[in-house]
Amino acid sequence: MLKKLLKITAIVLGSVLILIVLLNIGFSLWLKYKLPDYLKTKTPYEITYQSLNVEILSGSISANQIKVKTKQPNNLEALALEGSLGNLNISRLGVIEFLNNNQIEANSIKLINPNLKIRLAKPKEEKSKKNPIPFTIKNIEIEKGNIEIHKPDNTKLFSANNLNIDLKNLSLNQNPEELPFALDSYKISANQFYAQIGEVYSLNSSELKTVNGQLTINDFELKPLINFKNWEQNFKTQKTLFDIKSKSISFNDLVFNKKKLSFKNAQAVDPIFVLQNRDNKVVKSNKEKSNFNIDFENFDIKNGQFSILKSNGEKSLSLAKFNANLKEFVMNEDTSKNKIPFTYKDYKVSGNQFFYDAGKYYNMDLSSFEMSLQNIDLKNFKLKPKVSRAEFVRMIPMENDLFDISANRIHFSGINWKIENDKPNIKLKNARLTNVDANIFRSKIPKDNPKEKLLYSKLLRTIKFPLVVENLNLIQSKLVYEEDTPDSHGPGKVVFTYFNMDVKNLNSNKQKGVNTKVPIAINCKFMGVSPMKLDWNFNTADMRDNFTIAGNINDLPAVDINPFIKPYLNVSATGTITSLNFDFKGNNDIMNGKFKITHKDLKVSLLDKKTREKKKFLSAVVNLVVRKDSKQFPESVDVYVERNKERSFFNLFWKGIEDGLKKTLISINVDKVKENVEGVKETVKETKKKIREAKNNIRNNRLKKKGTQT
Incomplete structure (x- = not known):
C-alpha cells in the first residue's frame, strides 16, 4: 500500500514538474514570437529589442538593445516614454500585472546605458482617488544613464547625466507627511543633476557621488523656481523664501526612512545662505502637521555667508563669513511639542562682519x-543711529x-539655559563689557511720554522668565547723557569717563533660592x-521698590x-568743588537724604535767559555772598524730591543732586539778593534823581542871580 502511495505521489510531482517546464518553454516561445505583436497592439508604446530571455520559474526577464517610443505623444493621460536601453534585467517580475495594468512589480531591476525621456501622466481629476505608484521595485540599479523626467506640461522634474x-x-511612499521614499542602502553618482523639490524649489548639482558611504554634492544649489513677488502672492503659509548655494555638501552614513532622515557627519564648504522674508509677518497657518524626524551626530559649515533680505531686496541681516559646528541634533515628534522644536548637545559658531538692521532708527x-x-564673545559692537538728532x-x-553705543568687547561666560513650561530659564555666571562708549541723547521738545518709567527693580520683575546674572562688569568705559529743552541753548551734558561698574545678582525674581538683593x-x-x-x-523682591544710592565726587573744577548747569539753571561757575557727598534713599514715590558740598575760590555768574550774557552787577553781588557764606556751610542739607513717574530713575537722582546744589551753592539766597539789589537800584535811582533835581535848582538859581545883577 505504501509503495503504491509513493508511486502515485512521484507520478503526480513528476507530471507537475514536466508541466511547469513545458509552460516555461511555451511561455518563453510565446514571448519570443508573440510579445512583439502584443506590445505593438496592446500597449501605448512602440517597443523593439534585439534579444529577449525569460525564465518563468525565477520570474526573471532580460533584454538588450531596447528602444521605446510613445505611440501617442500628445496624449497627456498616459505615461510617455522615449529612448533606449543597452540592457534590461528584471528579477521576479509580476508579468501578468505588467501586461494587464502597466504596473511593474519586481524584486530588482537593472538598467544599463539607459537614455530615457519620461513624461508623467496627467493626474486624474477625482480628488479622492490617488494615482497608483507606477512601480514597486525593491532594488534598482542603473549604469551610465541619461534620464529626464517631465510633468505633463513639460516642466522638468528630474534630470541626470552619467x-x-x-x-x-x-x-515608495505617497504620504505627504513622510519622505517620498525609504531605503536600506544606496550608491549614486551623476553629473548635471537636477530635481524639482515641491512647487517652489529646485535642487542642482554639477556632480554627486558616494565613496565609502559618503555622499558628496558638488556645486550644490537649492534655488527658487519663481520670483519673490509670485511666491509672496501664491504661498501664504510660508514666511521665508530660501536660496542656498555651496561649493560642496557631504554626508556620512546617510539613512532614509519614511519618517526619518539621519546621518553621522555632514559638511558644507563655502555655502551662501540667502533668505528673503515677506513684509507681512502674519502667515496663514498650515494645518498640515508633520511628524517627520531628523537627527545627525555632527554638522560642520566652513567659510559660510548668510543674508536675510527684506521684501524690497535690502539686507536686514548679513554675515560676511562664518564657521559653525552642531552636535547631536534631534528634531522629532516629541521635540516638536516644545517651544524650541529641536534639541542639541553642543554648538560652536564664529563669524566676521555681522550687520543687522535694528529697525527704524x-x-x-x-x-x-x-x-x-x-x-x-562679541568684538567691536556698534549700535549706530540711522538718522541725525534733528531728524530723530x-x-x-x-x-x-x-542711543549711540559701541564696545570693544562683550563677553558672556558660564551660560546655562533651558526651557521649562514653554519659558526660558537663563542663568549667566559673568557678563563683561569692555571699553563701552555710550551716548544717550534726549530732547524735551516732543511731547511727554505719559507711560510710567519703571524703577529698575520693578523693570527686572517684568521679565516673565527666570533670569540670573551673577556678575555684570562694565570696564574702562565712557557714558555721556545729553538733554535738550526748548529753553536751553544747546544740550546739557553729563560725562562719565573711566567708568567701571560691578553688579551682583541681577535677577528677575522668578527663581527660588536666588539672592534678590542687587548691589551696584x-x-x-x-x-x-x-x-x-x-x-x-x-531688591527685586521688594514690591515698594525701595533703593539706596550714596556716593561722592572730589576735586571737581x-x-x-557748566555744560549741564548752564543750559538749565542759567548759571556758570569757576573755582573748585573740593567735595560733593550725597546719601539718598527712596522708592517709587519719593527720594530724600543728605547732601553736602565744600568748595574753594568759587565764583558764580548769573546769565540772562535770552541773550546768555553775564549779568555783571548781579553776579558781583552774588559772589560777595558766596565768599562770605562759603566757610559757613552746614555739615549737610536735607534733600527731598517727589518722583515724576513719567521720568526715569536717573531723572529722579539728578533732581536730588539739583535740589542739593540749589540749597548749598547755585541759588544761595539769589532770590533775596535779587530783591535787595533791585531795592538798592531803586534807592540809587531816587537818590540820583534828587541829586539831578538839586543840581538843576542850583543852576537855575545862579542864572536868576546873574540876570538880576545885569
Whole structure:
C-alpha cells in the first residue's frame, strides 16, 4: 500500500514538474514570437529589442538593445516614454500585472546605458482617488544613464547625466507627511543633476557621488523656481523664501526612512545662505502637521555667508563669513511639542562682519564673534543711529532717547539655559563689557511720554522668565547723557569717563533660592576729571521698590559742570568743588537724604535767559555772598524730591543732586539778593534823581542871580 502511495505521489510531482517546464518553454516561445505583436497592439508604446530571455520559474526577464517610443505623444493621460536601453534585467517580475495594468512589480531591476525621456501622466481629476505608484521595485540599479523626467506640461522634474545608482530595499511612499521614499542602502553618482523639490524649489548639482558611504554634492544649489513677488502672492503659509548655494555638501552614513532622515557627519564648504522674508509677518497657518524626524551626530559649515533680505531686496541681516559646528541634533515628534522644536548637545559658531538692521532708527555691527554652549564673545559692537538728532526729534511722536553705543568687547561666560513650561530659564555666571562708549541723547521738545518709567527693580520683575546674572562688569568705559529743552541753548551734558561698574545678582525674581538683593558699585571720573564713587542697592523682591544710592565726587573744577548747569539753571561757575557727598534713599514715590558740598575760590555768574550774557552787577553781588557764606556751610542739607513717574530713575537722582546744589551753592539766597539789589537800584535811582533835581535848582538859581545883577 505504501509503495503504491509513493508511486502515485512521484507520478503526480513528476507530471507537475514536466508541466511547469513545458509552460516555461511555451511561455518563453510565446514571448519570443508573440510579445512583439502584443506590445505593438496592446500597449501605448512602440517597443523593439534585439534579444529577449525569460525564465518563468525565477520570474526573471532580460533584454538588450531596447528602444521605446510613445505611440501617442500628445496624449497627456498616459505615461510617455522615449529612448533606449543597452540592457534590461528584471528579477521576479509580476508579468501578468505588467501586461494587464502597466504596473511593474519586481524584486530588482537593472538598467544599463539607459537614455530615457519620461513624461508623467496627467493626474486624474477625482480628488479622492490617488494615482497608483507606477512601480514597486525593491532594488534598482542603473549604469551610465541619461534620464529626464517631465510633468505633463513639460516642466522638468528630474534630470541626470552619467547616472549610476544602486538602491537596496527601496519603497515608495505617497504620504505627504513622510519622505517620498525609504531605503536600506544606496550608491549614486551623476553629473548635471537636477530635481524639482515641491512647487517652489529646485535642487542642482554639477556632480554627486558616494565613496565609502559618503555622499558628496558638488556645486550644490537649492534655488527658487519663481520670483519673490509670485511666491509672496501664491504661498501664504510660508514666511521665508530660501536660496542656498555651496561649493560642496557631504554626508556620512546617510539613512532614509519614511519618517526619518539621519546621518553621522555632514559638511558644507563655502555655502551662501540667502533668505528673503515677506513684509507681512502674519502667515496663514498650515494645518498640515508633520511628524517627520531628523537627527545627525555632527554638522560642520566652513567659510559660510548668510543674508536675510527684506521684501524690497535690502539686507536686514548679513554675515560676511562664518564657521559653525552642531552636535547631536534631534528634531522629532516629541521635540516638536516644545517651544524650541529641536534639541542639541553642543554648538560652536564664529563669524566676521555681522550687520543687522535694528529697525527704524538703528543699525548694529560686529567685526567678529564667537558663540558656544556656555560662552558668547562679541568684538567691536556698534549700535549706530540711522538718522541725525534733528531728524530723530522730528520723527518721534513723543519724548524718547537716541542711543549711540559701541564696545570693544562683550563677553558672556558660564551660560546655562533651558526651557521649562514653554519659558526660558537663563542663568549667566559673568557678563563683561569692555571699553563701552555710550551716548544717550534726549530732547524735551516732543511731547511727554505719559507711560510710567519703571524703577529698575520693578523693570527686572517684568521679565516673565527666570533670569540670573551673577556678575555684570562694565570696564574702562565712557557714558555721556545729553538733554535738550526748548529753553536751553544747546544740550546739557553729563560725562562719565573711566567708568567701571560691578553688579551682583541681577535677577528677575522668578527663581527660588536666588539672592534678590542687587548691589551696584561704580568708580569713574565725573566730567572726565573728578574721581567719583557710587554705591547703589535695590531688591527685586521688594514690591515698594525701595533703593539706596550714596556716593561722592572730589576735586571737581566748577567749570566742568557748566555744560549741564548752564543750559538749565542759567548759571556758570569757576573755582573748585573740593567735595560733593550725597546719601539718598527712596522708592517709587519719593527720594530724600543728605547732601553736602565744600568748595574753594568759587565764583558764580548769573546769565540772562535770552541773550546768555553775564549779568555783571548781579553776579558781583552774588559772589560777595558766596565768599562770605562759603566757610559757613552746614555739615549737610536735607534733600527731598517727589518722583515724576513719567521720568526715569536717573531723572529722579539728578533732581536730588539739583535740589542739593540749589540749597548749598547755585541759588544761595539769589532770590533775596535779587530783591535787595533791585531795592538798592531803586534807592540809587531816587537818590540820583534828587541829586539831578538839586543840581538843576542850583543852576537855575545862579542864572536868576546873574540876570538880576545885569
